[in-house]
Amino acid sequence: MASKVSNFSDLIQRVTASCLLHPLAAGRHDPDEISDHRTGDESEDDHRYKTEDEEEDDEVEDGERDGFRVLDGARSERVIEMEMMMGQVFDAVSAMKRAYVSLQESHCPWDPDKMRVADVAVVAELRRLGVLRERFRRSVGRECGGRERRLGTAGVTLREVVAPYEAAVEELKKEVKVREAEVQNLTEKLKTATRLGGGGGGGGKKGRSHQSKRKVSCSQAQVAAVPVPEIFEATMSSVNEASKSFTSLLLSLMRSAHWDIGAAVRSIESATSTTAESAVGAHHARYALESYVNRKIFQGFDHETFYMDGSLSSLLHPDQFRRECFTQYRDMKAMDPIELLGILPTCHFGKFCSKKFLSIVHPKMEESLFGDLEQRRQVLAGNHPRSQFYGEFLGLAKAVWLLHLLAFSLDPPPSHFEASRGAEFHLQYMESVVRLSGGRGVVGQVVGFAVSPGFKLVNGSVIKARVYLVPRT
Incomplete structure (x- = not known):
């Protein structure tokens, strides 16, 4: 036991001496230098410890290699x-x-x-x-x-x-904005239908008689082999209905965009009169707007191509031109304008639609109503937008184009006339867009502005011009 303690004390002394002679830097010295300062026993012990350390290092290196x-x-x-x-x-x-x-x-x-x-x-x-x-x-x-x-x-x-x-x-x-405009448009149509169907007594019978006569005329238009004045009358009724529908939608979009409707009406009236004071009430703004739309779309109606070119076929070959116009009318009557323009976007009708749309819808108007000029860009590029607004416009454009084809199919063509502002009201040639109470309602009133034009046909019948009456000043 004493020898073991002595050996243990000697071991501690040797380790202590080694630490004093070779402090922390010893690990960086050359092994030969260290061996010069050691005794034989020290070398053996260090060799034993070093071997154990090297084994541990080898194990680590092997583990690292396995990890890699x-x-x-x-x-x-x-x-x-x-x-x-x-x-x-x-x-x-x-x-x-x-x-x-x-x-x-x-x-x-x-x-x-x-x-x-x-x-x-x-x-x-x-x-x-x-x-x-x-x-x-x-x-x-x-x-x-x-x-x-x-x-x-x-x-x-x-x-x-x-x-x-x-x-x-x-x-x-x-x-949602477009749907709201559609709802307002349908509301306006419902109000109009209610007013037309709400008359009692003789007025109701007269209205029903007029509607039945219109249905007969439309049926004649579908089967007629030659152009007759009755077809023209029925087509003009379709133009008025399409004009009311498009105007109602346009007015609804203006209200949705928070337009000043009174200012817009005054601007429309100032284009046809020097009078600054507006003659239209706020609830009759749609008539002023319809007047503006009809004035734009009927401009050039007396020319065979709406002045889109300088054609004189109606003068050089009148009989052939009349036959061609009526043939085009029959071919186009049953066609959807969107489908037609999808096939022939740059035909004469397509050019007419592009010209009239750009004339009616100003760039600032379109940007205010829709937030961009996308529809205008498409029209200028020769295309036709597939929007609900442009589709409603195409309904009006087609009706006017068919009326124009019929006008140049008849011999002689109908005479086109419009009522001027301040003119006396003539019951034979005019009808008021505002319902009047008998014949006494027109006393002391004159034409404020024309809403739609009138026509005098070769058979002596007259399609009355629709006018908005105002008190005489």
């Missing part, structure tokens, strides 16, 4: 995964491109069924790309780690997710 091998394997799997994901991305983009091409082809010629199928395919591929994007982001988040990285990625994802919803909200707001 695992890491290399993980990286290889990561590369394979990314390559597979990129392949899926390229496949999805190619499929979306094919679907989008099909969607474009379905527009011309117009094929609603093919369009719906192509639209579903495009949306499906977009969703597939979205899923791949989220997979990639989650994978990158797991690899990078770190709170800041995760927060940054989450912030970007949140912004990109919210952006489409914000755009959708804006589109919905525009759609």
Whole structure:
């Protein structure tokens, strides 16, 4: 026991001496220098300890090598995964491109069924790309780690997710605005129908008789083989109905855009009179607006092409020109103007629509009503927008174009006349747009402005000009 203690004390002394002779820098000295200062026993002990340390180091190095091998394997799997994901991305983009091409082809010629199928395919591929994007982001988040990285990625994802919803909200707001205008338009039509159908006694019978006569005329127009004045009368009734419908929609959009309707009416009246004072009440603003629309769209009616060119066919070959006009009338009567312009956007009727739309709808008006000039840009480019507003305008444009074709089909053509401001009211040639109580209602009143023109036909019948009456000043 005493010898063991002695050996243990000697061991402590040797270790202490080694530490004093070779402090912390000893690990950086050359092993040969250290061995010069040591005894034989010290060398043996150090060799024993060094061997144990080297074994530990070898184990660590082996572990590190194994770790690198695992890491290399993980990286290889990561590369394979990314390559597979990129392949899926390229496949999805190619499929979306094919679907989008099909969607474009379905527009011309117009094929609603093919369009719906192509639209579903495009949306499906977009969703597939979205899923791949989220997979990639989650994978990158797991690899990078770190709170800041995760927060940054989450912030970007949140912004990109919210952006489409914000755009959708804006589109919905525009759609709500259009729907409100449609509701107001239908309300105006309902009020008009109620007023026309609400008359009692003889007035109601007269109205029913007039409507039945109009139906007979329309039926004649469908089967007539030659142009007759009755067809012209029925077509003029269609023009007046289309004019009222388009004007009601335009007025509803103005109110939705918070226009000063009184100022707009005064501006319209000032274009036809030097009188600054407005003669129209606020509840009759639609008549002033209808007057403005009709004045623009009937301008050039007496010329065979509305002065869109210098053609003189009606003078050089009158019989042939009349036959061609009536043939065009019969061909076009049953056609949807949108479908016709989709096939022949730059035909004579298409040019007429473009010219009159740009004349009626001022750029500032369009920007105020719709927030942009997209419809105007399409019209200037030779196209025809597929909007609800432009579709309503095409209904009026088609009715006027058919009336124009009929006018040049008749021999001789109808005489076109308008009532001027301040003119005396003549019951034979005029009718008031505001309901009057018998014949006494016109006493002391004169024409405020013409709402729509009148025509005198070859058979002696007269299509009365519609006028707005005001008290004589």
